[in-house]
Amino acid sequence: xxxxxxxxxxxxxxxxxxxxxxxxxxxxxxxxxxxxxxxxxxxxxxxxxxxxxxxxxxxxxxxxxxxxxxxxxxxxxxxxxxxxxxxxxxxxxxxxxxxxxxxxxxxxxxxxxx
Amino acid sequence: xxxxxxxxxxxxxxxxxxxxxxxxxxxxxxxxxxxxxxxxxxxxxxxxxxxxxxxxxxxxxxxxxxxxxxxxxxxxxxxxxxxxxxxxxxxxxxxxxxxxxxxxxxxxxxxxxxxxxxxxxxxxxxxxxxxxxxxxxxxxxxxxxxxxxxxxxxxxxxxxxxxxxxxxxxxxxxxxxxxxxxxxxxxxxxxxxxxxxxxxxxxxxxxxxxxxxxxxxxxxxxxxxxxxxxxxxxxxxxxxxxxxxxxxxxxxxxxxxxxxxxxxxxxxxxxxxxxxxxxxxxxxxxxxxxxxxxxxxxxxxxxxxxxxxxxxxxxxxxxxxxxxxxxxxxxxxxxxxxxxxxxxxxxxxxxxxxxxxxxxxxxxxxxxxxxxxxxxxxxxxxxxxxxxxxxxxxxxxxxxxxxxxxxxxxxxxxxxxxxxxxxxxxxxxxxxxxxxxxxxxxxxxxxxxxxxxxxxxxxxxxxxxxxxxxxxxxxxxxxxxxxxxxxxxxxxxxxxxxxxxxxxxxxxxxxxxxxxxxxxxxxxxxxxxxxxxxxxxxxxxxxxxxxxxxxxxxxxxxxxxxxxxxxxxxxxxxxxxxxxxxxxxxxxxxxxxxxxxxxxxxxxxxxxxxxxxxxxxxxxxxxxxxxxxxxxxxxxxxxxxxxxxxxxxxxxxxxxxxxxxxxxxxxxxxxxxxxxxxxxxxxxxxxxxxxxxxxxxxxxxxxxxxxxxxxxxxxxxxxxxxxxxxxxxxxx
Numbered sequence: 001x002x003x004x005x006x007x008x009x010x011x012x013x014x015x016x017x018x019x020x021x022x023x024x025x026x027x028x029x030x031x032x033x034x035x036x037x038x039x040x041x042x043x044x045x046x047x048x049x050x051x052x053x054x055x056x057x058x059x060x061x062x063x064x065x066x067x068x069x070x071x072x073x074x075x076x077x078x079x080x081x082x083x084x085x086x087x088x089x090x091x092x093x094x095x096x097x098x099x100x101x102x103x104x105x106x107x108x109x110x111x112x113x114x
Numbered sequence: 115x116x117x118x119x120x121x122x123x124x125x126x127x128x129x130x131x132x133x134x135x136x137x138x139x140x141x142x143x144x145x146x147x148x149x150x151x152x153x154x155x156x157x158x159x160x161x162x163x164x165x166x167x168x169x170x171x172x173x174x175x176x177x178x179x180x181x182x183x184x185x186x187x188x189x190x191x192x193x194x195x196x197x198x199x200x201x202x203x204x205x206x207x208x209x210x211x212x213x214x215x216x217x218x219x220x221x222x223x224x225x226x227x228x229x230x231x232x233x234x235x236x237x238x239x240x241x242x243x244x245x246x247x248x249x250x251x252x253x254x255x256x257x258x259x260x261x262x263x264x265x266x267x268x269x270x271x272x273x274x275x276x277x278x279x280x281x282x283x284x285x286x287x288x289x290x291x292x293x294x295x296x297x298x299x300x301x302x303x304x305x306x307x308x309x310x311x312x313x314x315x316x317x318x319x320x321x322x323x324x325x326x327x328x329x330x331x332x333x334x335x336x337x338x339x340x341x342x343x344x345x346x347x348x349x350x351x352x353x354x355x356x357x358x359x360x361x362x363x364x365x366x367x368x369x370x371x372x373x374x375x376x377x378x379x380x381x382x383x384x385x386x387x388x389x390x391x392x393x394x395x396x397x398x399x400x401x402x403x404x405x406x407x408x409x410x411x412x413x414x415x416x417x418x419x420x421x422x423x424x425x426x427x428x429x430x431x432x433x434x435x436x437x438x439x440x441x442x443x444x445x446x447x448x449x450x451x452x453x454x455x456x457x458x459x460x461x462x463x464x465x466x467x468x469x470x471x472x473x474x475x476x477x478x479x480x481x482x483x484x485x486x487x488x489x490x491x492x493x494x495x496x497x498x499x500x501x502x503x504x505x506x507x508x509x510x511x512x513x514x515x516x517x518x519x520x521x522x523x524x525x526x527x528x529x530x531x532x533x534x535x536x537x538x539x540x541x542x543x544x545x546x547x548x549x550x551x552x553x554x555x556x557x558x559x560x561x562x563x564x565x566x567x568x569x570x571x572x573x574x575x576x577x578x579x580x581x582x583x584x585x586x587x588x589x590x591x592x593x594x595x596x597x598x599x600x601x602x603x604x605x606x607x608x609x610x611x612x613x614x615x616x617x618x619x620x621x622x623x624x625x626x627x628x629x630x631x632x633x634x635x636x637x638x639x640x641x642x643x644x645x646x647x648x649x650x651x652x653x654x655x656x657x658x659x660x661x662x663x664x665x666x667x668x669x670x671x672x673x674x675x676x677x678x679x680x681x682x683x684x685x686x687x688x689x690x691x692x693x694x695x696x697x698x699x700x701x702x703x704x705x706x707x708x709x710x711x712x713x714x715x716x717x718x719x720x721x722x723x724x725x726x727x728x729x730x731x732x733x734x735x736x737x738x739x740x741x742x743x744x745x746x747x748x749x750x751x752x753x754x755x756x757x758x759x760x761x762x763x764x765x766x767x768x769x770x771x772x773x774x775x776x777x778x779x780x781x782x783x784x785x786x787x788x789x790x791x792x793x794x795x796x797x798x799x800x801x802x803x804x805x806x807x808x809x810x811x812x813x814x815x816x817x818x819x820x821x822x823x824x825x826x827x828x829x830x831x832x833x834x835x836x837x838x839x840x841x842x843x844x845x846x
Contacts, residue, residue: 037820043419044819048812056805060778061436063809067771067822068439069418077448080439084772084823086450091824100820104830107817 026075026086028093040070041103121239122176130164130180133157137190148193150211158214161186165221173232175240178222182247187222188254191215196261203269212270213289220292223251223299225461245306252303253317256326264300265330267293279346287349294353297332301360307459321474324361328477337481340489343496351496352507358485359515360461362478362522364468370479371529394788402437402784404429414438440784457639458580462511464518465583465641482526490523491556498556498565513569514581517588520557524591527554528598551599551607557592558599558614566592570627579638582631586645590652593618597656615660619713625720628653633728640739644747647736650729651750654721654757661717663710724754725762727825734773740780740787748793752800759804766835769808771822777801 031037048066050059071083078086090096120127137158138151151157161181169177181187194215198208226241226248255263271293274286301323305311316322327333339347339354404410406429414431416424416438424442431438458465470478497516500508551558566589573582600611618624632650635643723729737743737751759765768774780787781801787794811834812818818834826834 041816041820044816048819050809050813052809053806056802056809057778057782059809060774060805061782064771064775064778065435065439068443072424072442073418073422077446078450079446079448080443081772081775082448082450084775087823088770088772088825096824100824100830103820104817104833107815108833 024075024077026078026083026090028090028095030074031087031090031096032099035074037099037103039073043070122179126168126176127180130161130177131184133161133164134181134184134186134190137186138194139190140193148190148197150194150197154194155211155214158211158218162214162217162221165218170221173234174236175244176236178244179240181222182244182250187219187251191219192254192258192263193260195263195266196258198266198269199261200269203272209270209273212266213292216267216270216292216296219251219255220296220299223248223296223303225299225302245309248303249305249311249313249318252300253313255300256322257317262330264297264326264332267296268330268332268335275346279348290347290350291353294350294357298353298357298360301357302461304461320361320365320468321471324470324474324478327361328481333477333481333484337484337489340485340493343489343492345492348496349507351493351500352509352512354493355497355512355515355519359464359519362482363464363518364466365470365478365522366467367522367525367529369470370475370482370526371533390790391788394790395785398784398786402430416442453637455637455639456579457641462514462580465639465644482523483530486523486527486530486553490527490554494520495556498562501569502561502565514584517566517569517581517584521584521587521591524554524557524588524595528595531598550604551595551602551610554595557588558596558610560617562592563617567624567627570631574627574631579642583638583642583645586631586649590645590649593652593656597659615656619657619660619716625723629723629726629729632724632732633726635728635732635735643732643736647733647747647750647754650724650732651754654724655753657720658717661710661713663713721757722762725758725764725767726828727767730755730758730767730773731825734776737780738776741785745791745793748787748797752793752796755804756800759807764831764835765804765807766811766826766831768804769811769818769822769834770825774805774808774822777804 043066048063050062052059067084068080071078071080071087075083075086091100134157136151137154138149140146140148161177164177165181169175195212198205198212202208226244228237228241271290274282274289277286303318305315305318311318336354336358339350340358343351343354410429412427412429412432414426416426416431416435418424426438426441428441430441494516497512501513501516556562566585570582570585570589573579573585596611596614599607600615602608602611628649632646635646733751733754736747737755740748740751743751755768758767778801779785781798787797808818808822812822815834815837821830821834
């Protein structure tokens, strides 16, 4: 009487593969999130200072370091120049362009229509 | 399944090798001389038939392989050709045999095409072997001791060439073509890419080829053909073109026209320069190298915001933070996917530079000078007409060769003039002694511009980048030549140059094309990039000069026109419709002032097309190769950026983090420009200025901190630069 039923042979075995962890991407959402450009703007306001005349190259090094550390926080796996290229590419997206316009308009003095 | 199986049908092999052995041979009882077999002519014909009816028809290459294995060319054909001595030219039988040999050698040396759609298993099997075999053919033919083989080939065709063009039968035409293709094939054979040639490279190099061409009087043949093109010869133009292309592609013109003494000292200078460059490289490495052994093991924390720390090993971070950051960057493993460059190799490649020996340089230079004097106009005019008419013999690669050759010879002509210049200046300048530009006039005609424009358009549309690159080189050289012509002391030259410049200046379609091509560079390789930037640079430079041309010159040119018209009217040739004769000097001046103002405006509008992000990106990519660029190329990039930043007032276009990073690296990075090099000073000053400006801008407009990351569209750039929106409605 006892068939294979009790042994569970006839039951369908479900093969489940754990889905691969999605690859982290540097996309417009990441850029627009709090760790993205908003953070960059805040840091720039608080920390980015230049020494000025006579220190052009050290100032440039400081500026580049500033961006590099920000990108390392945002997207640690890519190298600086690669990450810069990715960000630049994102800048062509509609969402990003709208956001960029907004940031620029924030900075505009309201009465300076020539 | 059987690994030892012969790759060729044994029956075929048997037939072919019995034919080869029946051809003849040398023996001890003949003092080692080569004796023709009894039926040698019939054997040669049979072999030809095998090649045609088996290989060609069935698309197999089996017979070619058998012939390569049995050493037919080196062992038999060359020996047979050598028996036809120079003083036995009248011998009909020998001529016949020699022709039959030639008929075999041409298909055997024919360039092997690797067209992936038409390749069969047999092709994959035989081509690698045959490529090596062809190198052997070339070596044997060029270096054969017993006779001048190339010259013998020419002798085969001499009776046919001596006839008038109209009297030649189709067989005569065929023989001439056969001989030319033989020479072309030999010139074209080169080690395939990725294959290390096992023999002596010098035996099959370009230099040995040029020496052989000189020794065997092939250059004379080329000169005769090209100088009488259109009179005595007609359809041979493309083969001659191909042949010259194979000889001169990639040859550096400046080295060609150095004096022999200077060549020797030049080589010493070159060595010294290279050593210096190497020393500079090592110096910059040493300033950044660790000062202690590699297991010293320092470890540094970089304190970051939000309570984060980054650990960096090695001495780099101890001394300064920039290098610490660079070290941090270099340990990252991730690489974004990127596309390979669309660069070109093989026989049509003209971007790889060729080095010549001293004797080869001398021979080639002699040929080039004679060609410029006699062959340039007839040959290139003839080919241009054929291209325009889309003649059947024009293949896809011929326009490319044509444009490349024109650009190369124009540059050579300018180099030659420059050498001559100092001596002519010492003498009292007599206009009759000066060369006019008529030696190269055929490529400065209006028809040439039409052909060139059409070629650039179609190449750009069909994405044939190498064609476009050659056409751009040609256009650049024409522009520079015209520019030099306008400074010539001969009035006639000035006038022609002025007319050409005038036409180019007001041709909007050409402006658009040049700007578009510059804007759209993407992965086409360094050779293309060099052509694009060179064209853009010279185009802008020459038109700017034209726009600035002082009034004085214009007044003078109007005066000249008036004088001519007056003379014509007095002679009764002119119908007197225009009133230029009746105007006075004063009117000339006001008119000239107006034109020069208009031109300034026009030029400004035109130049603004190059202040776009696309063009800037192209030049940034070009500058990225800064360590391999020559001083004139670095200067070109410098001038462009200078123009964008200061003359067009669009320095905002350069305010992008990657560009700033590149500029910074050029001056201060571990692989910076050599501080001793002549360009370093101006680049340093420029970069300093740009950096200063960008900091000032950031402080003025904090929103630039974000925009520094992105390419700017024109309206934003304008706002960032000037602080207000661009007025779109102009009030006048």
